[in-house]
Amino acid sequence: MSRHVTRTPAATRIDDLPIRDELRGKSPYGAPQLDVPVRLNTNENPYPLPEPLVQRIAERVTEAARNLNRYPDRDAVELRTGLAAYLSRTGGHHVTTAQVWAANGSNEVIQQLLQTFGGPGRTALGFEPSYSMHALISRGTGTGWISGARNDDFTIDVDAARAEIAAHRPDVVFICSPNNPTGTAVDAETVLALHDAAQAAKASAAGALVVVDEAYGEFSHRPSLLPLIEGRPNLVVSRTMSKAFGAAGLRLGYLAADPAVVDAVQLVRLPYHLSSVTQATALAALEHTDTLLKYVQQLKAERDRLVTELRAIGCDVVASDANFVQFGRFDDAHVAWQALLDHGVLVRDNGVPGWLRVTAGTPAENDAFLDAVRALFTERSSKENQR
Numbered sequence: 001m002s003r004h005v006t007r008t009p010a011a012t013r014i015d016d017l018p019i020r021d022e023l024r025g026k027s028p029y030g031a032p033q034l035d036v037p038v039r040l041n042t043n044e045n046p047y048p049l050p051e052p053l054v055q056r057i058a059e060r061v062t063e064a065a066r067n068l069n070r071y072p073d074r075d076a077v078e079l080r081t082g083l084a085a086y087l088s089r090t091g092g093h094h095v096t097t098a099q100v101w102a103a104n105g106s107n108e109v110i111q112q113l114l115q116t117f118g119g120p121g122r123t124a125l126g127f128e129p130s131y132s133m134h135a136l137i138s139r140g141t142g143t144g145w146i147s148g149a150r151n152d153d154f155t156i157d158v159d160a161a162r163a164e165i166a167a168h169r170p171d172v173v174f175i176c177s178p179n180n181p182t183g184t185a186v187d188a189e190t191v192l193a194l195h196d197a198a199q200a201a202k203a204s205a206a207g208a209l210v211v212v213d214e215a216y217g218e219f220s221h222r223p224s225l226l227p228l229i230e231g232r233p234n235l236v237v238s239r240t241m242s243k244a245f246g247a248a249g250l251r252l253g254y255l256a257a258d259p260a261v262v263d264a265v266q267l268v269r270l271p272y273h274l275s276s277v278t279q280a281t282a283l284a285a286l287e288h289t290d291t292l293l294k295y296v297q298q299l300k301a302e303r304d305r306l307v308t309e310l311r312a313i314g315c316d317v318v319a320s321d322a323n324f325v326q327f328g329r330f331d332d333a334h335v336a337w338q339a340l341l342d343h344g345v346l347v348r349d350n351g352v353p354g355w356l357r358v359t360a361g362t363p364a365e366n367d368a369f370l371d372a373v374r375a376l377f378t379e380r381s382s383k384e385n386q387r
């Protein structure tokens with residue numbers, strides 16, 4: 001959990017420094033982390049790692065510690081082999097070690113992709129509201145950001161999306177499925193339509209890169225979009241251990257794509273970017289995949305319960321394929337956010353007008369959240385009756 005470092009009211013401000021012009025006046029990514037009993041705001045997995053896995057991590061890390069005088073395996077071959085086996089078993093498509101690349105969180109995967117395929121003079125397009133880091137990492141890598149729209153129900157309008165792609169001819173297109181913060185998943189036909197539009201829009205034969213961000217893939221009702229990488233060297237699927245694996249603190253993300261994409265990101269990745277400790281820990285987690293996926297099943301059931309009960313309370317709820325639910329609607333989402341906080345429950349205000357996002361927690365946390373929403377709606381209807 002993040003705590004803020006306090007400084008003396010200072011002297012030098014960021015804008016006094018010779019920073020890049022496009023960073024001036026911008027704010028860093030930040031989910032406010034407050035010390036309240038029920039924290040359902042960052043899409044973390046509420047379950048700590050099972051004790052046998054904790055033990056196994058200790059063993060693997062001890063082994064790694066004996067070699068910490070040496071640099072890690074720069075290509076993380078054992079880990080990538082393990083990840084390829086996991087994807088092959090669960091993603092509906094056989095992937096090889098050469099098709100997998102890993103980094104410190106899928107945020108770093110995305111950063112490496114933008115350093116390789118975006119950058120100054122190039123643009124990336126995403127359909128918003130979506131994961132804010134796609135825009136932020138674009139900015140950080142000097143890539144121009146184009147904000148594409150979604151329908152009112154947060155699905156992607158394929159014809160409108162095609163038109164946006166044709167008009168802007170982006171170098172990189174992000175498709176977040178299931179989408180954060182709305183929980184909306186896209187089908188394979190949509191991805192293929194947008195992929196083809198992105199290739200057609202670019203004058204160069206090399207085309208444009210399409211990144212399918214499947215950070216919440218394990219929670220979806222739908223099969224993974226992973227099989228779409230076959231025969232499409234410009235289509236990348238990114239994944240993470242932060243959500244389904246309950247290992248946000250580990251910082252391990254990965255991608256599956258044509259081996260040429262993996263070769264290409266080698267051009268920008270820092271040498272030895274993935275520490276031996278990280279590799280050892282992730283390998284231990286992969287040994288316990290079956291247990292971790294059982295927690296995913298529980299969370300999916302809780303997610304579905306949240307959807308049903310929120311609707312029963314009278315909320316509008318966006319159908320969710322992730323481990324969170326977007327609910328509303330509120331005249332002022334921030335007022336509702338504060339009211340829930342006053343009831344001891346922290347959810348996320350992503351700035352989507354009228355809507356808030358709640359992460360599926362443990363059954364007890366979800367009950368506390370639902371009680372708080374019920375209280376909010378009761379207060380609201382009694383106020384309306386007084387009018």
Ligand SMILES: *Cc1c(COP(=O)(O)O)cnc(C)c1O
Nearest residue numbers: 105106107131180215240242253
């Ligand atoms: C949480 C999240 C990520 C994961 O980030 P990590 O760096 O792997 O922790 C990536 N994409 C989306 C859409 C997310 O919500």
